[in-house]
Structure formats: structure tokens, C-alpha cells
Amino acid sequence: MMKNIFLTFEKWTERLAEHAALAGGLLMLVCCFMVSAEILLRKLFNHSIGGADELTGYALGIATSWSFAYALACRANIRIDSLYMMLPLRFRGMVDLLALLAMGAVLVFATIFAIKVMNTTASFGSRANTPLQTPLIIPQALWVVGYVLSCLLLLSRIGRAATLLITGQTTQLHSLLAARTVEDEIRDETAGRPAAGQ
Amino acid sequence: MKSVTKRRAAPQPDSEGGAQMLFVTLIILLSLVALSIPVAAALGILGLTLDQVYAPFPLYRAAGEIFWSVGTDFILAAIPMFILLGELLLRSGISTRMYSSIELWLGRMPGGLMHSNIAASALFAATSGSSVATAATVGTVAIPEGQRNGYNERLFLGTLAAGGTLGILIPPSINLIIYGVLTETSVPQLYLAGIFPGLALAGLFMATVAISCFLFPKWGGRTGQSGFMDRLRALKHLVPPLGIFLIVVGSIYAGFATPTEAAALGVMAALGLAAYHRRLNWQILRETLLGTMRTTAMVMLIILMAYFLNFILSAIGLTQQLTDFIASMGLTPFTTLLVIVAFYLIIGCFMETLSMMIATVPIIAPIIISLGYDPVWFGVLLMLLLETALITPPIGVNLYVVQGVRGRGAITDVIIGTLPFIATMFVMIALLLAWPGMATWLPQQFY
Amino acid sequence: ILTQKAQAEEYPETKLQVVGTWSHLSQFKNFEQPFWAEEIPAQSGGAITANVKGFNDMGLKGAEVVRLINSGALHFGSTVLGYLAADDPINEAIDLAGLSPTIETARSVTDAFRPVLAKRYEERYGIKLLGIWPYSAQVLFCNSPVNSLADLKGKKVRTANRTLAEFVEALGGTGVTMAFSEVVIGLQNNLLDCAITGTLSGYSAKWHEVSTHLYELPVGWSQVIHAVNIDVWNSLDAKVQSFLQTRIEDLENRIWTSAAEETIQGINCNTGAGECQYGDAAGMTFVPISDADRKLLSTILKETVLPVWAERCGADCTGQWNNTVGKVLDINAG
Ligand code: NA
Ligand code: NA
Numbered sequence: 001m002m003k004n005i006f007l008t009f010e011k012w013t014e015r016l017a018e019h020a021a022l023a024g025g026l027l028m029l030v031c032c033f034m035v036s037a038e039i040l041l042r043k044l045f046n047h048s049i050g051g052a053d054e055l056t057g058y059a060l061g062i063a064t065s066w067s068f069a070y071a072l073a074c075r076a077n078i079r080i081d082s083l084y085m086m087l088p089l090r091f092r093g094m095v096d097l098l099a100l101l102a103m104g105a106v107l108v109f110a111t112i113f114a115i116k117v118m119n120t121t122a123s124f125g126s127r128a129n130t131p132l133q134t135p136l137i138i139p140q141a142l143w144v145v146g147y148v149l150s151c152l153l154l155l156s157r158i159g160r161a162a163t164l165l166i167t168g169q170t171t172q173l174h175s176l177l178a179a180r181t182v183e184d185e186i187r188d189e190t191a192g193r194p195a196a197g198q
Numbered sequence: 199m200k201s202v203t204k205r206r207a208a209p210q211p212d213s214e215g216g217a218q219m220l221f222v223t224l225i226i227l228l229s230l231v232a233l234s235i236p237v238a239a240a241l242g243i244l245g246l247t248l249d250q251v252y253a254p255f256p257l258y259r260a261a262g263e264i265f266w267s268v269g270t271d272f273i274l275a276a277i278p279m280f281i282l283l284g285e286l287l288l289r290s291g292i293s294t295r296m297y298s299s300i301e302l303w304l305g306r307m308p309g310g311l312m313h314s315n316i317a318a319s320a321l322f323a324a325t326s327g328s329s330v331a332t333a334a335t336v337g338t339v340a341i342p343e344g345q346r347n348g349y350n351e352r353l354f355l356g357t358l359a360a361g362g363t364l365g366i367l368i369p370p371s372i373n374l375i376i377y378g379v380l381t382e383t384s385v386p387q388l389y390l391a392g393i394f395p396g397l398a399l400a401g402l403f404m405a406t407v408a409i410s411c412f413l414f415p416k417w418g419g420r421t422g423q424s425g426f427m428d429r430l431r432a433l434k435h436l437v438p439p440l441g442i443f444l445i446v447v448g449s450i451y452a453g454f455a456t457p458t459e460a461a462a463l464g465v466m467a468a469l470g471l472a473a474y475h476r477r478l479n480w481q482i483l484r485e486t487l488l489g490t491m492r493t494t495a496m497v498m499l500i501i502l503m504a505y506f507l508n509f510i511l512s513a514i515g516l517t518q519q520l521t522d523f524i525a526s527m528g529l530t531p532f533t534t535l536l537v538i539v540a541f542y543l544i545i546g547c548f549m550e551t552l553s554m555m556i557a558t559v560p561i562i563a564p565i566i567i568s569l570g571y572d573p574v575w576f577g578v579l580l581m582l583l584l585e586t587a588l589i590t591p592p593i594g595v596n597l598y599v600v601q602g603v604r605g606r607g608a609i610t611d612v613i614i615g616t617l618p619f620i621a622t623m624f625v626m627i628a629l630l631l632a633w634p635g636m637a638t639w640l641p642q643q644f645y
Numbered sequence: 646i647l648t649q650k651a652q653a654e655e656y657p658e659t660k661l662q663v664v665g666t667w668s669h670l671s672q673f674k675n676f677e678q679p680f681w682a683e684e685i686p687a688q689s690g691g692a693i694t695a696n697v698k699g700f701n702d703m704g705l706k707g708a709e710v711v712r713l714i715n716s717g718a719l720h721f722g723s724t725v726l727g728y729l730a731a732d733d734p735i736n737e738a739i740d741l742a743g744l745s746p747t748i749e750t751a752r753s754v755t756d757a758f759r760p761v762l763a764k765r766y767e768e769r770y771g772i773k774l775l776g777i778w779p780y781s782a783q784v785l786f787c788n789s790p791v792n793s794l795a796d797l798k799g800k801k802v803r804t805a806n807r808t809l810a811e812f813v814e815a816l817g818g819t820g821v822t823m824a825f826s827e828v829v830i831g832l833q834n835n836l837l838d839c840a841i842t843g844t845l846s847g848y849s850a851k852w853h854e855v856s857t858h859l860y861e862l863p864v865g866w867s868q869v870i871h872a873v874n875i876d877v878w879n880s881l882d883a884k885v886q887s888f889l890q891t892r893i894e895d896l897e898n899r900i901w902t903s904a905a906e907e908t909i910q911g912i913n914c915n916t917g918a919g920e921c922q923y924g925d926a927a928g929m930t931f932v933p934i935s936d937a938d939r940k941l942l943s944t945i946l947k948e949t950v951l952p953v954w955a956e957r958c959g960a961d962c963t964g965q966w967n968n969t970v971g972k973v974l975d976i977n978a979g
Binding site: 018021022024025026028029031032033035036038039043053054056057058059060061063064065066067068070071074076077078079083084095098099102103105106109110112113114115116117139140143 | 230232233234235236237238239240242243246258259261262263265266269270271272274275278279282449454455458459462463465466484486487488490491492493494495496498499500502503550595
């Protein structure tokens with residue numbers, strides 16, 4: 001019963017995470033169009049709409065936070081696994097759980113303070129110090145949504161991990177949380193996904 | 199409004215406390231990283247811990263404001279744009295065609311494909327802002343070729359790991375953009391400064407291959423055969439990457455765009471190329487965007503946490519401690535510089551490059567500049583140090599990327615094959631120290 | 646020396662956390678940094694010490710400083726008042742475009758409005774205002790001939806805040822937002838026609854290398870506020886409080902005096918009009934102010950800048966402005 005609730009919750013949050021990341025990607029793509037249009041207008045007609053940079057900045061913040069959950073679901077966050085790979089499987093499981101909890105702690109912390117920023121903005125009625133005078137509550141509220149979503153995903157992961165731990169399903173626990181292995185990386189690389197932005 | 203929570207008095211940093219503080223910081227960081235805690239989480243936890251231990255007041259409350267103002271910086275929007283650009287080039291087959299074309303031209307040199315690997319890395323670096331993307335892309339295309347033609351596998355893998363590092367030195371470069379943001383240095387000047395050292399380093403890498411194959415002729419593999427007309431015809435496949443370079447870098451100097459705007463133009467061009475090659479449908483676009491945002495989220499989370507950590511380090515006075523400590527050693531400017539280079543080479547073995555850069559540049563760059571060194575030149579030197587960090591074991595991301603693409607055998611093959619190129623990196627660093635004009639001459643012609 | 650030592654022993658040992666303005670600009674290097682790192686410890690006989698750095702060194706952009714003082718993450722802090730306009734339009738009140746054509750006006754405007762700001766900060770943010778001082782005069786750096794304000798028509802001008810953008814737009818130009826570090830390339834490549842900053846700041850940032858005309862008309866002064874978290878302040882010993890207040894007041898006066906000199910130095914260094922103490926003088930064309938432009942500036946202030954701001958700031962804020970700044974200048978914000 002418990003297990004089913006967590007499975008459903010996990011399925012939904014993962015689906016939501018993927019949709020949010022896709023929306024974030026589309027948002028950045030739209031920004032590329034907008035910025036390019038701005039450049040062309042400026043160069044060809046010596047006319048500037050203005051504000052493309054400001055809006056792209058908000059878009060970056062929103063697109064990024066909306067993708068946090070997806071990156072978590074893909075286990076994309078860089079972990080240094082030199083020692084990890086030397087550990088026996090059951091110790092790896094403990095390390096994985098620790099990594100999950102650490103990530104959870106940091107994201108919950110970030111979410112709390114993102115919400116505080118939004119609340120301060122709401123109480124001040126802040127508007128951007130630019131010609132657009134964007135009411136900052138709009139981009140900040142959207143930005144906060146991404147953080148909350150990442151917390152939901154973490155919650156589902158921790159819930160699932162706990163049930164697997166209680167029911168003693170260590171193999172499933174491992175496949176749920178393990179650091180990305182070389183095999184995972186190949187699958188992504190050959191699918192044409194550069195691994196990181198360094 | 200809120201009142202300040204009173205905390206117990208914190209130990210005041212003096213010179214001894216400073217050394218202790220630095221030691222504690224490094225121990226916590228290394229423990230977290232060794233425990234395989236995700237890098238972003240490790241940085242955040244380190245920041246929170248240092249705040250609890252060393253700050254008499256609640257620094258952590260600054261986190262939200264930092265995440266918002268850094269996370270919405272227009273200049274950093276170049277990061278997802280470059281990632282998207284790279285994904286589009288790979289998926290539209292442009293990288294594969296570029297590699298084949300270079301192979302036709304360089305395949306007959308001693309060491310053949312290994313020269314192609316480096317040249318292809320240099321050319322791809324001219325369209326990509328990232329070293330990891332460069333190594334992954336060229337590696338994906340090159341590794342099957344190398345296995346067919348009987349090259350010394352280790353050296354072959356080394357060319358890919360080392361060649362890939364050119365991605366952040368040859369413009370465009372995400373890391374140069376971040377350095378520019380951190381030090382208030384002009385990104386266009388940094389881009390210009392990176393060109394000659396980038397080409398020189400590519401040349402030195404090729405020389406390394408040539409010398410190795412001269413000493414050990416069996417390493418060179420079979421040489422390819424191709425007619426002159428074939429080679430001439432193949433040149434057209436170099437046009438798309440060169441075109442992207444012209445748009446993403448040239449547009450800045452032609453007076454079209456700022457560096458971030460230029461990245462957006464590059465995405466438009468790559469989108470056009472993908473459409474031209476009929477590789478643009480919803481399924482591919484969807485995968486491209488998801489891949490882009492997966493990487494962006496991971497990279498941005500590290501950047502946000504590194505900024506938060508930087509705020510804490512600065513507020514608890516660790517930054518000042520380190521600066522004072524270096525000043526107290528009473529070294530000449532050049533010796534200080536050498537100490538700093540050694541410092542980067544050492545921590546580069548153990549740290550991921552992006553967080554290493556954001557956590558150290560705000561401390562180190564002011565010292566370097568106060569000694570009278572040019573910030574643009576130091577930016578290029580820093581790129582070389584980061585490139586070295588990408589290929590030094592045990593933690594060298596490019597080593598893992600190449601091993602990941604290879605998908606068999608042991609990581610030690612890649613590590614051993616890369617060692618000659620680490621030596622080459624040292625030579626290059628020495629050259630840049632001896633002859634700063636290599637980096638500063640070109641920007642001086644423009645500014 | 647003896648009397649100083651005797652005085653010094655009165656202060657309890659106090660350690661302060663201070664965040665100053667941009668660390669690469671002369672205000673931090675010549676005033677804030679030596680003030681906190683050397684003068685305060687020396688004058689307190691070593692009892693009061695401070696850890697001071699520019700907000701940019703902490704990875705901040707300046708606009709967060711007041712929120713962070715409010716939350717207790719920062720204690721003492723300085724930032725440009727104009728950067729705070731997003732959270733509260735009252736922060737624009739003393740640096741509205743064209744409000745103070747001379748530094749004397751800027752000072753009297755600042756002094757007149759100071760009690761209003763102090764009250765607002767105490768009530769709204771739990772912050773005690775300690776000082777307000779200016780950068781050098783904010784002027785136009787252009788890369789094509791600009792001989793009067795009318796020439797700004799159709800030009801793209803980089804501004805750091807919205808009141809300047811509104812001013813530029815009232816003249817038929819376009820206000821552009823761009824990071825400070827990108828302005829050089831923007832001017833060089835004609836992404837921008839003009840950019841506004843302090844005369845000396847522009848010289849430090851090498852804007853003179855990419856622009857040709859320096860228009861003398863000060864459109865603003867980019868005033869900086871220095872403030873402290875009220876709980877932190879209240880936790881200080883009363884003697885320390887009055888010592889700091891006196892010293893900061895003195896610092897404030899010195900910066901105001903030097904701002905006039907820095908403005909002239911900036912002009913000299915950019916145009917070679919006189920001796921430059923900060924390096925080699927550049928050869929920008931110096932464009933002096935005409936009487937017609939002084940009138941135009943005042944007209945735009947009254948007809949565009951003030952009414953738009955008054956609407957943003959609300960009736961209460963405008964009323965307070967009229968009673969203070971308005972009386973000094975003999976104008977009404979509507
Ligand atoms: Na590059
Ligand atoms: Na390394």
C-alpha cells in the first residue's frame with residue numbers, strides 16, 4: 001500500500017520534472033530567437049526594442065530551477081566516484097543514501113531562502129530598476145516553482161529509498177540511487193549528449 | 199523586521215586561526231568529495247558548515263539573494279546557449295563530417311589520426327564553449343576510427359582527453375566568460391587573448407604526437423590513402439564549423455553583438471544547419487532540449503553553490519587570511535606567481551574545474567593584479583591551469599569523459615596516454631610565463 | 646600621543662564586519678578601505694577593528710546589500726542608492742536625472758531628504774542610516790559627436806537605473822541596460838552610442854579609449870548610502886556608537902569634498918583639459934554645458950522625470966519630497 005503510494009508519487013513527479021525541464025529548454029530557445037531578433041533589428045534598422053537581456057536573465061533563472069528536478073531524476077549531478085567505485089556494493093548503498101540526503105538538505109535550504117526572497121519582493125512590491133520595470137514577483141514566483149518541484153522529487157526519492165530499505169530490496173535501491181556508471185555515461189555520450197559544461 | 203539571532207562568540211581569525219581555518223576548510227571539502235557527495239551539495243554544505251563554525255552572525259540568510267542575482271545574470275545565459283549549440287552540431291552530423299574531412303588531410307602524417315584528433319578538437323573548440331563537450335564530441339567520432347586503424351590506444355585516447363581541453367582556451371569559452379564576470383574583465387579581450395595560446399597549444403600537442411611516433415614508429419598506426427580531389431572536395435565540411443566560429447566569435451569584433459548575444463546567434467545558425475541536414479523534428483528537438491537543460495541545471499547548481507561558498511569564505515575572512523598569508527611570505531611578484539601556479543596544479547588534481555574556478559578566482563585574481571600582472575593575461579594562464587586540471591588524475595573530468603565514450607578497458611589506459619600531454623601543458627605554461635605577449639599582443643592590437 | 650592612548654582605553658574591544666562599494670573604484674580604495682582598515686583601529690587605540698571588503702568581492706551586485714543587512718547576514722554596508730530603486734522608489738528621490746546640476750545642489754538635496762530616508766530605513770528595514778555620499782558627477786561618454794542634449798535623439802545610451810533611462814527616452818534616445826564590464830565593447834562596436842557613469846569611474850574603466858566625446862553636464866551623482874543593521878548597532882557600546890558616528894560623519898564630509906575634485910580630475914584625465922593625477926590624460930573632446938541645455942535639463946526634470954517618479958513613489962513619498970527637496974529647489978514633484 002505504502003509502496004504503491006510512493007510509486008505513483010514518484011511516477012508523477014518524474015513526469016512533471018521532465019515536462020518542466022522541456023519547458024525550460026523551450027524558454028531558452030525562445031530567448032535565443034528574441035536576442036537574435038534584437039541584434040538584427042539593431043544592426044539593420046538601428047532600432048532597439050530593449051529588454052531582451054533582462055528577460056533572458058529571468059528566463060535563465062526560471063529554466064534552470066525548472067530543470068533541477070529533471071537533473072536529479074537523471075542522477076546527472078557530478079559525483080567524484082574514485083573511492084566510491086572501490087567500495088563493496090552494500091557500502092555504496094549507504095554512500096548513495098548519504099549523497100541523496102546531502103543533496104536534499106542543500107536543495108531544501110535553497111528552496112526556503114528562494115521563498116524568502118520572493119516574500120520580501122512581494123512585501124516591497126519590487127519592480128526591476130530598468131526601463132521595463134518588470135514586477136519582480138512574476139519571475140521570482142516562477143523561479144520558486146522550480147525549487148519546490150525539485151524538493152518534491154527529492155521527497156519521492158527519499159520515500160522510495162526508505163521503503164526499499166525497509167523491505168530489504170537492496171538491488172532496486174542500488175539502481176535507484178547509484179552514481180552514474182561508465183555504462184550510463186556511454187549511453188548518453190553515444191546519444192550525443194555532452195556530459196558537462198566545463 | 200526580523201531581529202538578528204544572537205550566536206555564541208566565534209573564534210576570531212588571527213594568523214594561526216587563519217591557517218587552522220584553511221586546513222579545516224580543505225579537510226571538510228575533501229571528505230565530502232571523497233564520500234562521493236555531489237559536488238554542488240558538497241560546496242553548499244561546506245559553506246553552511248563554515249558559517250556555523252566561524253561566523254558570529256547568520257551569513258546563510260544571504261543564500262536566496264545570491265541564488266537569484268547570480269542565477270539570472272544575462273551573461274551566464276551563454277552557458278545553456280553553448281550547450282544547446284554543441285548538442286545541435288553533434289545531432290546534425292556536422293561534427294562527424296568535420297572529422298572525416300580533417301582525417302583526409304592529416305591522416306598521412308606520422309601519427310595520422312592522432313593529429314586529426316587534435317586538429318578536430320581545436321576546430322570544434324572554436325564553436326564550443328566547453329572542454330568536456332569538445333572531448334565528448336570528438337571522442338564519439340574518433341574512437342571507432344582509432345580502433346579500426348591499429349594506433350597505440352593509450353596515446354590515441356590521450357590526444358582526445360588533452361585535445362578536448364582546448365575547448366575553454368580557444369574562444370568561445372564559458373570559463374573565460376565566468377572569469378570575465380568574476381574579475382570585471384572584458385570578455386572580448388579575453389577571447390582574443392586565448393586565440394594564439396590555443397593554437398600554440400594545439401601545435402605543441404601535435405609536436406608531442408610527432409615526437410612520440412618518431413621515437414616509437416609502431417605507435418603511428420596505418421596511414422590513410424586519399425586522392426587530392428577527394429581532399430579538396432572534403433574541405434566543404436569544414437565550412438559549417440568555421441561559419442559557426444565566425445558567427446559566435448567574429449560577430450563580437452564586427453560590432454554585432456556582446457559575447458552572450460553572439461552565443462544566441464550561434465544557436466540560431468546551428469538550428470538552421472540542423473534543419474538543412476533534415477535533422478530537425480520534434481523528437482530530436484525534444485531530446486536536444488532535455489539534454490541541454492540536464493547539463494545546464496547541473497552546471498548552474500554548481501555555480502550557484504560556488505558563489506554562496508565564495509560569499510561565506512569572504513565574509514568569515516578566509517579570503518583575507520590567505521591574501522595576508524601570501525603577502526607575509528615576502529616573495530617577489532614572480533615567485534608569488536609561481537606559488538599560485540603550483541597551488542592550482544595541486545588542487546587541480548582533486549577538484550572539479552568550475553567550482554575550483556569560482557571558489558578561487560575572487561581570492562587569487564586581486565593578488566595577481568595587485569602584483570602588477572595583466573588580468574587578461576592571467577585569465578589565459580588560468581585557462582591553461584584549468585585545462586591541466588581536466589586531465590590530471592585522480593580527478594580529471596576529461597579523462598572520465600574519454601573513458602566513458604570508449605566504454606571498455608581500464609581508466610588507467612587513458613591516464614597513461616595523457617601523461618605526455620600533461621608534460622606539454624607544463625611547457626605551454628612556462629612559455630606563457632616567459633612570454634606574456636603570446637596572450638596580450640592580439641588584444642592590444644584591437645584595444 | 647598620550648591623550649590619544651588615554652582616550653583609546655575607554656573603548657571596549659569591538660570587531661566590525663563592513664561591506665563597502667566597488668573595490669576597484671577610487672571611493673573604496675581611497676576612502677572606505679583605509680577608513681575601516683587603518684583609521685578606525687588607529688583612532689580607537691586598536692580597540693575597534695574591522696574586516697572590510699567591496700560587495701563585488703563577495704560576489705554581490707550591490708542591489709542585495711540592504712536586504713542582506715536587514716536579514717542580519719551583513720552588518721555595516723554601503724551601496725549605491727540607485728541600485729535599490731527596485732525595492733523602493735524612494736531610493737531614487739535624491740538622484741533623479743537632472744535634479745542636481747552642481748555638487749552643492751546635490752549636497753543640499755541629500756541633506757534635506759536625509760531624515761526622510763533615515764526614518765524609512767529604520768521603519769521598513771530595521772536599518773540605521775549612517776551616511777550618504779556621492780561618486781563623481783555622472784556624465785555622458787559618447788563615441789560620436791554630441792554637442793548638446795538634443796544630439797541624444799536616436800542614440801542608444803547605457804544607463805544604470807530607470808530614472809536615467811526615462812531621461813534619455815524623454816530626449817528621444819533609447820535607454821539600454823548592459824553590464825558595466827561590457828560597456829567598453831559596447832561603445833567600441835557601436836552597440837551603444839553613449840554610456841553614463843562618473844567622470845573618474847569612466848576613466849578607471851578605460852571608457853576614454855572607446856569614446857570620443859565627454860559631455861560635462863552632470864545628470865546625477867550616484868549617491869551611496871552607508872548603513873548598519875539596527876540590532877547590531879544597538880548591541881554596540883554607547884561610546885563606540887558615538888565614536889563611529891563622529892568618524893563616519895567626518896568620512897562623509899571628506900568624500901563630498903573629494904567628489905568635486907574627482908569630478909574635475911576625471912574630466913582632466915579623460916580630455917587632457919588639465920593635470921591628471923591618475924595616469925596619462927586621454928584626448929577625448931570636452932563638450933561644455935550650454936545655457937540652453939541647462940534649461941532643457943530642468944524642463945525634462947519637471948515635465949517628465951519628476952511626474953513619472955512621483956507616480957511610482959506615491960502621494961505620501963511625493964509629499965515628503967516636496968516638503969524637503971522641493972523646498973530647497975523650489976519645485977514640486979506634482
Ligand atoms: Na571554445
Ligand atoms: Na585533475
